[in-house]
Amino acid sequence: MMGEFDFIGRHFRPLSGEGAYDLRNDGAILRPASGHELVVSSDTMVENRHFLPGDPPETVGQKLLRCNLSDLAAMGAKPVGYTLNVTLDPQGPYGEKWFSEFARGLQKDQALYGLSLLGGDTTSTTGPLVLSMTVFGEVPVGQALRRDRAQPGDEVWVTGQLGNGALGLQVRTGKLSDPSGELVRAYQLPTPRLGLDLFGIVTTAMDISDGVIQDAGHIAEESGVKLVLDERRFPYSPAGQAAGEAWHETRLLGGDDYELLMTVPPHRISALKKICATQGIPVTSIGKVEQGTGVDVLGTDGLPLKLTRTGWQHF
Amino acid sequence: MMGEFDFIGRHFRPLSGEGAYDLRNDGAILRPASGHELVVSSDTMVENRHFLPGDPPETVGQKLLRCNLSDLAAMGAKPVGYTLNVTLDPQGPYGEKWFSEFARGLQKDQALYGLSLLGGDTTSTTGPLVLSMTVFGEVPVGQALRRDRAQPGDEVWVTGQLGNGALGLQVRTGKLSDPSGELVRAYQLPTPRLGLDLFGIVTTAMDISDGVIQDAGHIAEESGVKLVLDERRFPYSPAGQAAGEAWHETRLLGGDDYELLMTVPPHRISALKKICATQGIPVTSIGKVEQGTGVDVLGTDGLPLKLTRTGWQHF
Numbered sequence: 001m002m003g004e005f006d007f008i009g010r011h012f013r014p015l016s017g018e019g020a021y022d023l024r025n026d027g028a029i030l031r032p033a034s035g036h037e038l039v040v041s042s043d044t045m046v047e048n049r050h051f052l053p054g055d056p057p058e059t060v061g062q063k064l065l066r067c068n069l070s071d072l073a074a075m076g077a078k079p080v081g082y083t084l085n086v087t088l089d090p091q092g093p094y095g096e097k098w099f100s101e102f103a104r105g106l107q108k109d110q111a112l113y114g115l116s117l118l119g120g121d122t123t124s125t126t127g128p129l130v131l132s133m134t135v136f137g138e139v140p141v142g143q144a145l146r147r148d149r150a151q152p153g154d155e156v157w158v159t160g161q162l163g164n165g166a167l168g169l170q171v172r173t174g175k176l177s178d179p180s181g182e183l184v185r186a187y188q189l190p191t192p193r194l195g196l197d198l199f200g201i202v203t204t205a206m207d208i209s210d211g212v213i214q215d216a217g218h219i220a221e222e223s224g225v226k227l228v229l230d231e232r233r234f235p236y237s238p239a240g241q242a243a244g245e246a247w248h249e250t251r252l253l254g255g256d257d258y259e260l261l262m263t264v265p266p267h268r269i270s271a272l273k274k275i276c277a278t279q280g281i282p283v284t285s286i287g288k289v290e291q292g293t294g295v296d297v298l299g300t301d302g303l304p305l306k307l308t309r310t311g312w313q314h315f
Numbered sequence: 316m317m318g319e320f321d322f323i324g325r326h327f328r329p330l331s332g333e334g335a336y337d338l339r340n341d342g343a344i345l346r347p348a349s350g351h352e353l354v355v356s357s358d359t360m361v362e363n364r365h366f367l368p369g370d371p372p373e374t375v376g377q378k379l380l381r382c383n384l385s386d387l388a389a390m391g392a393k394p395v396g397y398t399l400n401v402t403l404d405p406q407g408p409y410g411e412k413w414f415s416e417f418a419r420g421l422q423k424d425q426a427l428y429g430l431s432l433l434g435g436d437t438t439s440t441t442g443p444l445v446l447s448m449t450v451f452g453e454v455p456v457g458q459a460l461r462r463d464r465a466q467p468g469d470e471v472w473v474t475g476q477l478g479n480g481a482l483g484l485q486v487r488t489g490k491l492s493d494p495s496g497e498l499v500r501a502y503q504l505p506t507p508r509l510g511l512d513l514f515g516i517v518t519t520a521m522d523i524s525d526g527v528i529q530d531a532g533h534i535a536e537e538s539g540v541k542l543v544l545d546e547r548r549f550p551y552s553p554a555g556q557a558a559g560e561a562w563h564e565t566r567l568l569g570g571d572d573y574e575l576l577m578t579v580p581p582h583r584i585s586a587l588k589k590i591c592a593t594q595g596i597p598v599t600s601i602g603k604v605e606q607g608t609g610v611d612v613l614g615t616d617g618l619p620l621k622l623t624r625t626g627w628q629h630f
Contacts, residue, residue, distance in 0.1 A: 029454075038346065040344075049438065075342045127442010130402050
């Protein structure tokens with residue numbers, strides 16, 4: 001448990017909530033509301049791979065939390081709590097000040113998204129900083145959104161904008177400029193699309209973490225259908241488009257968007273638009289579901305794209 | 316999710332159970348039985364710190380799982396499922412064969428303890444192998460065993476034997492011999508004390524992971540009492556005692572025991588003994604609870620021990 005480092009105890013104990021026993025126990029208590037079950041999602045971020053030592057420490061914790069919250073959003077779950085495992089090199093650059101800011105970012109997002117820390121541990125390594133988080137949400141029993149219910153005739157919709165996160169990483173590594181700061185913001189601080197009551201509206205949902213085309217492939221495979229996407233309708237941001245043609249593939253295949261990709265029967269599209277409008281979340285139709293397998297993409301010239309790779313491989 | 320490595324998908328998918336969507340989703344579903352709530356425990360093991368590259372891969376996964384299960388046992392919870400985050404160096408020694416055996420160990424323990432894999436992820440690092448696990452159990456609502464209910468007059472009891480795990484580590488690093496193999500076995504493959512129905516019998520319980528004296532200190536602090544332990548009654552194993560006087564401090568202060576430390580009112584001791592006997596688990600009285608604070612230890616000569624350190628610091 002956290003107590004292994006005093007300074008982590010100091011920073012993390014204030015984040016603990018109901019059922020966490022002030023982080024003094026080895027286990028925490030978690031009870032879903034009546035008529036609900038839990039959704040569990042788990043993700044790891046590794047120094048130099050998922051974040052950079054120069055990233056603001058506040059946003060590192062927020063990004064890890066938000067990527068996990070995005071998985072909850074994709075299943076229609078409401079956040080409840082999380083555990084955090086920190087593995088760090090005591091000789092490394094991550095000390096008192098860094099963890100104080102890291103915890104402050106988590107504190108902010110706990111307030112914003114309504115969850116608290118339940119437990120975890122801290123261990124030492126001689127390697128890069130490793131942060132693992134497991135997040136819990138609750139969903140009405142049997143109602144969790146799935147990936148295997150898309151039907152031919154459904155439309156394919158997506159929230160927000162595409163490509164910014166992947167371009168933001170290129171900015172951070174000095175390969176691209178970003179006068180508005182919008183791309184870096186999207187990379188460092190994605191917005192999980194929580195709070196949309198999509199039950200009974202969408203047939204499938206997932207969050208876009210590996211690029212819209214690769215993730216569309218998961219829905220196609222698990223639903224036994226083909227998804228046909230039209231790049232001319234992709235909601236690229238002005239900042240993303242300003243990057244120019246050289247960044248087309250990054251923008252298209254990207255990753256790190258954390259928007260929701262959904263399939264929706266035509267008669268429920270007005271309900272989808274209404275719910276997204278209530279939350280101020282843009283939503284765009286980018287294609288349709290057909291009989292068949294896999295994902296077809298029409299490029300900006302309206303012709304089928306030949307893809308050499310379809311998304312982001314973590315490894 | 317696991318899909319990031321094909322070989323991990325191959326090894327880990329067979330471990331997934333109900334609610335895990337075959338590890339194809341970003342989230343899993345977890346529902347406690349009616350009238351129950353969940354206990355959550357999370358632990359990390361790091362190469363060279365919590366296990367050694369030469370340890371049998373089967374036991375590495377089992378040890379990680381069992382340490383977490385021991386936390387569930389300490390709260391009286393029944394195992395349900397777990398998530399696993401693997402962070403490894405693709406250039407390192409942990410490949411196909413290692414993970415195949417690692418997964419086989421988990422498979423065995425899943426069958427033994429009745430739980431299954433819900434999800435997790437795999438990421439890469441340039442450093443040591445990091446394995447984080449979050450384990451879920453269920454407990455009747457409001458019944459989880461606690462650390463803050465010890466009363467003056469209670470006796471202090473402990474399951475199994477003490478000191479073997481810490482001595483086993485010394486054997487593994489070549490500092491001690493272990494003709495019976497008992498010490499190494501205790502270090503590599505601890506036994507979580509699950510399945511004891513301790514509700515209404517003990518006033519507090521915790522598992523001994525940092526050494527009995529340090530862990531007794533947690534009960535003392537959280538219950539606002541003093542624990543007086545008598546080393547003459549400590550259940551040291553024959554193998555542990557055979558190590559001799561040079562290993563006295565390791566045996567006493569140890570760590571890695573994963574036995575249950577409990578406080579029990581005198582009139583419930585016969586019930587405790589009966590329940591442990593049913594499961595074939597040895598149980599020993601090692602002291603008493605008094606008014607006051609902290610932990611007093613009477614040494615093998617019956618005189619108060621002066622302790623320079625009280626247990627195992629992870630860091």
